[in-house]
Every structure is written in C-alpha cells, then in structure tokens.
Amino acid sequence: MDNIKTCPDGKILNPATNRCVKKDGPTAKKLYKSKSVEKTCGEGKILNPKTGRCIKADGATAAKLKGEKVPSQPYKSTVIKDEYNSLTTAEKALKKSLPSFINERYIFNIDFIINEMKSSGNSTATIKNHIKKTLMDLADIKSELQSDMISNNNPKQKDKYKPIMEYNDNRILKIQEYYNSL
Numbered sequence: 001m002d003n004i005k006t007c008p009d010g011k012i013l014n015p016a017t018n019r020c021v022k023k024d025g026p027t028a029k030k031l032y033k034s035k036s037v038e039k040t041c042g043e044g045k046i047l048n049p050k051t052g053r054c055i056k057a058d059g060a061t062a063a064k065l066k067g068e069k070v071p072s073q074p075y076k077s078t079v080i081k082d083e084y085n086s087l088t089t090a091e092k093a094l095k096k097s098l099p100s101f102i103n104e105r106y107i108f109n110i111d112f113i114i115n116e117m118k119s120s121g122n123s124t125a126t127i128k129n130h131i132k133k134t135l136m137d138l139a140d141i142k143s144e145l146q147s148d149m150i151s152n153n154n155p156k157q158k159d160k161y162k163p164i165m166e167y168n169d170n171r172i173l174k175i176q177e178y179y180n181s182l
Contacts, residue, residue, distance in 0.1 A: 086112035094167055097160070099148065102141055110171040114178050124182050131179045138172050 007013050007020035012028055014021050021027040032039045032052055041047050041054035046062055048055045055061050063069075086109040087095070113134065117127050145161050145168070 091167070094164060098164065099145075099161075101148065102144060110174045114175065117178075128179065128182060131175055134175055135172065135179075138168055138175070141168050142172075 005013055005018055005020070010023050011020040012023050012031070013019070014027060014031060021031075039047055039052065039054075044057055045054040046057045046065075047053075048061065048065065050065075088109070091109060117130060120127070122130075142165065145165055149158050149161055
C-alpha cells in the first residue's frame with residue numbers, strides 16, 4: 001500500500017515529515033532551496049534554476065537561460081539624437097563657457113529643433129506644447145543670467161554673459177516666429 005499523501009491547493013508535501021505545509025511559507029522555501037521538493041510555476045512561467053524563482057517564459061531572462069540571443073532595447077533619450085552634432089562651432093564654444101548654474105543641455109541648435117518638430121508628424125497642439133516648454137526653459141536661462149549679473153555687479157561678468165544672452169534672445173525670437181507661423 002502506497003502512503004503518498006496529497007495536499008490541498010496552496011500547500012505542498014514536506015517529504016521529511018509527510019505533512020502539508022503552506023506553499024509560500026518558510027518551510028516550503030527551505031524545501032525549494034534544498035531541492036527536495038520540485039517547485040512549480042504558474043501558466044506562462046518557468047523556474048529560473050539560478051534563483052529558484054518563477055520568471056516569464058517569454059521574458060529576456062528566460063531567453064538567456066535557453067541560450068537565445070536577447071535583442072537589446074534601444075535607449076530612449078529625451079535629447080534629440082544628433083542634436084549636439086548640429087551645433088555650430090560657436091555654439092559648442094558657448095556651451096563650454098556657460099556658468100556652472102546653467103545646465104549645458106540648454107545650449108541647443110534651435111533651427112535643428114524646429115526642423116525636427118516640422119518633420120515629426122505630431123499635431124499642431126503637440127508641437128505648440130513643446131514650443132511652450134522650450135520657451136519656458138529659454139526664459140529661465142535668461143532670468144538666471146540676469147539675476148546673476150545684477151547680484152554680482154561685475155563688469156567682466158557682464159561681458160562674459162553678453163554672448164550667451166544674445167544667443168538666447170535670438171533663439172527665443174526664432175522659436176516665437178515658428179510658433180506664430182503654426
């Protein structure tokens with residue numbers, strides 16, 4: 001006579017004691033680690049032999065375990081690709097001369113950005129929202145520079161900031177023209 005006990009759902013048999021224990025309890029976890037009990041995973045999942053955890057059968061980790069090559073996901077940057085390469089030599093030099101309180105990512109070729117917006121296929125409302133955010137960034141740069149010039153009252157600093165201010169003002173005018181043309 002075979003005395004193999006069956007356990008209700010949510011429990012597994014502890015072979016050492018022949019008693020049913022909770023499937024996710026501490027005793028069951030010890031049994032899984034000692035491999036005296038085979039862990040089963042739900043539908044669409046497989047057991048990762050390295051970690052003893054259930055993983056998605058169609059996931060990247062499962063593909064690695066099977067020896068399949070996992071296609072890497074492209075990094076989705078918020079910065080428009082090739083934007084830095086579109087900067088003129090003067091803009092690149094300007095970027096290097098920025099004061100430390102201004103992030104260098106705020107120096108960008110506005111013509112490149114406008115062309116990207118035109119060819120994006122986005123709705124006019126989406127493009128206008130993007131332009132508003134860009135204008136707010138440019139206005140922030142302007143106010144930061146102005147407040148720093150006022151607080152320092154240093155003529156050399158004013159001369160240093162003058163090209164940055166002119167560059168920023170020109171970008172504001174260009175993007176406002178584009179906004180008005182929509």
